[in-house]
Amino acid sequence: MDKTESILPVALRLGINSRHEPLIFLRSDSPVARSEGFESMSRVLVQVNNKSIIATLLIVYSDLIQSGFAGLSETAWKRLKLKKGQRIKLSHAPQVDSLAYIRAKAFGHELNKHQLQEIMRDIVDGHYMDVHLAAFITACANNNMTQNEILYLTQGMVDAGETLTWPGDKIVDKHCVGGLPGNRTSPIVVSILAAKGLTIPKTSSRAITSPAGTADVMETMTKVDLSFEQLKQVVQKHHGCLAWGGSVSLSPADDILISVEKALDIDFEGQLIASILSKKIAAGSKYVLIDIPVGPTAKLRSEESAQALANQLTTVGGEMGLKVKVVLTDGSQPVGYGIGPALEAWDVIGVLKNASSAPADLKERSVLLAGVLLEHAEVEATGEGKSEALRVIESGEAWKTFMQICEAQGGFKHPPVACCKMDVHAERSGYIRRINNRLLSRLAKLAGAPADHASGVYMEAKVGHYITEGSTLLTIHSEAPGELEYALDFYNTHKEMIIIEEGL
Amino acid sequence: MDKTESILPVALRLGINSRHEPLIFLRSDSPVARSEGFESMSRVLVQVNNKSIIATLLIVYSDLIQSGFAGLSETAWKRLKLKKGQRIKLSHAPQVDSLAYIRAKAFGHELNKHQLQEIMRDIVDGHYMDVHLAAFITACANNNMTQNEILYLTQGMVDAGETLTWPGDKIVDKHCVGGLPGNRTSPIVVSILAAKGLTIPKTSSRAITSPAGTADVMETMTKVDLSFEQLKQVVQKHHGCLAWGGSVSLSPADDILISVEKALDIDFEGQLIASILSKKIAAGSKYVLIDIPVGPTAKLRSEESAQALANQLTTVGGEMGLKVKVVLTDGSQPVGYGIGPALEAWDVIGVLKNASSAPADLKERSVLLAGVLLEHAEVEATGEGKSEALRVIESGEAWKTFMQICEAQGGFKHPPVACCKMDVHAERSGYIRRINNRLLSRLAKLAGAPADHASGVYMEAKVGHYITEGSTLLTIHSEAPGELEYALDFYNTHKEMIIIEEGL
CATH class of the missing domain: 2.40.40.20 (Barwin-like endoglucanases)
Structure with missing residues (x-):
């Protein structure tokens, strides 16, 4: 020495x-x-x-x-x-050259392909502090990115991570931009498409600000933190997977940006687009379906803004060789009964097992999306996708495939059930007029979701239903009496989350 | 329990x-x-x-x-x-309401007085993470602040900290926007003004990116981290002080913003203006002189940009009841001989003691600035300030006052002298054509300044001087042989810091 x-x-x-x-x-x-x-x-x-x-x-x-x-x-x-x-x-530490590009962006300059690639590479290599990422995010906010910049950002995210390749051409995927509680169609759509023999290497996120992400829901039923090799094996064997994206390195720059965006509560559309597309491209997909729920308390509030986002996704995706199909869906109220990891898992199981008690709206959306994706990938003729998707569920093929995927990921288990429950009753008779997604999400989170898997909200109320005074609107599920109290307090001070009025 | x-x-x-x-x-x-x-x-x-x-x-x-x-x-x-x-x-942690204003600024909205006050208050109360400050800084960059916003930012910074008040009206101060190595006029100007009986509660910063701040220089001769009470007592007794601003809470929001700006290497003009003015207002000043050196390697590179900054300082200062006078000075080369805390301190002592070896340019600048300030505060008639300032130095009154201030702050000591020195010689004869401030600052920092007080650069070369081959251009002072090597390596690969050419 x-x-x-x-x-x-x-x-x-x-x-x-x-x-x-x-x-x-x-x-x-x-x-x-x-x-x-x-x-x-x-x-x-x-x-x-x-x-x-x-x-x-x-x-x-x-x-x-x-x-x-x-x-x-x-x-x-x-x-x-x-x-x-x-x-x-x-x-x-040596000087990080790409910080000069972040400064340039802050001072109003357009960035080129090389510069955005360098920034993404340096994010993944850990060359920045969070303050630098915050500066980048802020500089790109307020629609400050051109379409070319969004394209280069997407490409940069893909290049800075791992990529998967699969044999054949029918590599499909689906994604929901989020913001709608209980909209857990992914496990169902994946099961249908994989049962049909299409390759669907689905990776999902955990909840960022919502009461559950698809990874949280799947985790109540099987193992989701697969290695890169495990994920490949599951997909090769059963055509699909339902894994957590965080443990494979698909577009890791995006994950890091999201964590800072969360702290800032600032996001930019360019990142949303690049985030969705880069993960799908890195996963080796060719045909992608994107679900954009639209509603007054959803992420996208107007058809106009949803359509603008849809156009950008289709255009940028197209430039990257990805065939993108966007479906705007009803985002006016939660989907299914459950809000929270385990409660949503029970809904998924109900639909896949063809149970008569299964939520009809979740089933309807799932077969709609699976049908569109079958047609988009040119596996079914136009107009025939949805009925075929329904057939795959009703024949039990989808459930069988779902179970195979769960077994391959580490074994299937039943989702947990909460120890503590409390019903919330209607104070008057009338029609359910409006439901506020944001307040309901908050309620489920106060009950303990997503950290406590069994916690959340079980919705009885649906917009348009007639309800009599004293009947159950929803049930709060919780793992601890304290949290149950806390959630109930919130409900009592925010009863406007479910509006009941006489007459439709 | x-x-x-x-x-x-x-x-x-x-x-x-x-x-x-x-x-x-x-x-x-x-x-x-x-x-x-x-x-x-x-x-x-x-x-x-x-x-x-x-x-x-x-x-x-x-x-x-x-x-x-x-x-x-x-x-x-x-x-x-x-x-x-x-x-x-x-x-x-509860939600911090003012974060919504930072988001609003990021999305292009103009902030009002209340909003900027809240942001400054929350910065001082520690309610933000650095990523939030980075977002605020980035959102305000690229000239994104209106003059009203700069005014409210200044007011917000003042309100979020402590303020000082002094009897009488002749409360004066001076400030240099920086960027010029060796430009250590403050200790001299303060001594002259205080000797004349004007109140000059001068607080200074330590070096941020430079080889020395006034606080670093003063620290080689006396104690500079005074409490609020100590600072008041020194000023009450001797009319002036030369303290470190960091230990008194004048505009603390500004100090926090600066530390994040440093990490980002992004600053915004609004902050520069608010930073200067808020500290002077909080210190209770009424008449302020601001020195803006202009030169190709100074902070302000063109007369035009310096004049624009001067106008904003005068206007915003005026709105806050501060009489601001701006002087644009020659920023083409370092001032005095020394660059580094102790070396600059020796220059200051030389000027104040009227030594024949004292740097003439530092003396000339100091009496010029002191003279302008005396006239600006209406203590001397127009055209008579400079000669009066010179008289106060040559009579020994300035030195006597300086010593009294040092004694009151905790006692005077002589600045340290470096153990290791190395001369750098001219490789040819000729006239010194240009000197690069930035490279010289870097050289002094590599030698150990400002952390090692005695380290830095002693300049023999001045623009316009004729120099013969082999004569000394500068001497590197260092506390460690390793750093001396390191600095010398940098000099040898960056000899363009001093350009020598035949003919003027």
Whole structure:
């Protein structure tokens, strides 16, 4: 060990979850901190063997870190694939060239293909701090991206991650832009399409701001965090999968951007488009169906804005060689009965098992979407997709395929049932006039969804139904009495989430 | 202790410097993390006694934090004024209303007075994460602020901090927008004005990206981190002070914004204007002189842009009741001999002591600025300020006042002298044609400035001088042989920092 090596600190795994941003903790009196003149919150290049990362430095003025050690957060430890006792080399992080492009965007310049590719690559390589991502997001907000920039952003996201390829041409996928509670058509559509022999490598997200994402729902029934290899095997064997996208590296730049967008509560349309399309392209899809629910409390509030988004998705997708079909659907109220991971899973099982108690609206939407996708992929003739999709469900083929996929992903289990329930009753008789998706989502989240899988809301009320005073509007499900109380309080102060009026 | 209290964790001082952003570290298996459903990087309200802060949570999956404890960074600990063994209450942070205004700005809306005041207040109260500040900065970049917004931003910064008041009307101050190495006129101007009996409560910053700030220079001669009370006493006794602005709370929102701007390398003119004016208004000044050096490698590169900035400073200042006078000065080369805290301090001492070896250009600038300020404050008649300023120096009154201020701030000491020096020689004879401020600043920083007070560059070369081959152009001063090497390497690869040509 030469003189320089002797001052290299030993890496210490601190077990701190700082999400995607790597952190390093160093004593103020450590030789390397002094010799390099490091300051707290500065960017440090950490090197070991042939690997390197840029981490944010936190200087420690206590014995939290012992002399001769440098503490690393989980992301930092894993990215460097460190082993216990290894020494790491620390130096000032080099200048990240693509930050100049973010500044250029902030000052109103249009970015070219190379620049957006570099930005996406540097996001994935962990070369930015979250403040840089926040600057990028803000600079692109307010419709500040041209169609070319959105195209390059999409391409950049694809290039910065892994990609999948499949034999044959009939590689399909579906996506919903979200915002509609209970709209859990994916497990049903995947089961139908896979049963028909089309390849549908579906990856889904967990809930970002909603009470459940498809990955959360599937997790109540099977394993969803598959490795890249596992996912490939499941799809090769059963034509489809229902996996969590976070554990495979399809468009990882997008995942990182989303986490910062969530903190800012700012998103930009360019990112929404690039996010959807990049994941589908990286998954190897050729034909994609996108469901855009439209309604006063859905994500898209007007037909006009939904159509504009649809046009951009189709155009940018087309430029990337993806055949995109968009369906605008009714987003005026939740779909099915359940809102929350397990409650939605029970709805899915009901539809797939052809149960008479299954929610008719979820079944209707699922066969509609599956039918359109069958026609879009030119597997069924125009006008015949929906009846074929219905047949696949009613014959039991879809359920059989769903079970095969679950078994291949790690085994099927029944979704959990909540310990605590409370019914909410109508205070008057009348017709259900309007339902507020946002308030209902909030209610389900206050009940514990998505973290507590069994928690959420079970809806009895549907727009247009006549309801008599005292009958059940909805049931709150919760894993803890405290949360049940909390959710009920919210309901009682926000009864406008379900509007009942005399006459239709 | 009731049941709820028993799960309150005990606060643990971790001694981690995370700058202004408070951090809290909590075990994943702690009762409060589980019952509240906290996620890593979420925002948590921390309460103790009557104090509360919002901190960013880092979940720990190891024994770094013991059961029953919650670790706090230094900022978090100090803001809550915690004592060892105190229990803290943790809950989800409430929604910060003013974040909606930042989003509005990102989407192109003009902000009103109330909104900008709220944003500044929330910055100071620590209600934002750095990503929110990054979004605000980016949304305001590219000349996106109206003059009214700049006015409200300035007012908001003043209102969110402490303010000083002084008896009488002749409260003066000076400020340089920076970017010119060695331009250390403040200690001299303050000494002249205070000697004349005008009140000049000067606070300065430490270097942000430069080799020295006035606070760094003064720190080589006296104590600069004065409390609010100490600062008041020094000024009451000797009419002036030369303190670090960071330890008094004048416009603290500005300091926080600057730290994020530094990370982004994005700044906006509105902030520059609000930054300068809010600090002067908060310090109780009535007459302010602003020095804007203009030159190809200064902060302001053209007379036109400097004049535009000058107009905005004068107009916005006027709206706030501040009499602003702007002087555009020559920014084509460094001022004085020294670049770096101690080397600049020696220049200041030379001028104040009337030494024949003192740099003539620093003296000339200082008496010019002091003279303009004397006339601007209507203490001297037009055309008589400069000669009076010169008289105050040459009579020794300025030096006497400077020493009194230093003694009152904690005692005068001589600046340190570097252990290692290396001369850089001219490779040819000729006239010095151009000097690059930015490269020279970089050279001084590589030598160790501002962290190592004695390090930096001592300039012999001045534009227009004739120099013979082999004579000394500059001397690099350093506290460590390694840094001396490093700086010399940089000089050898960037000799264009001093251009020598035959003929003028």
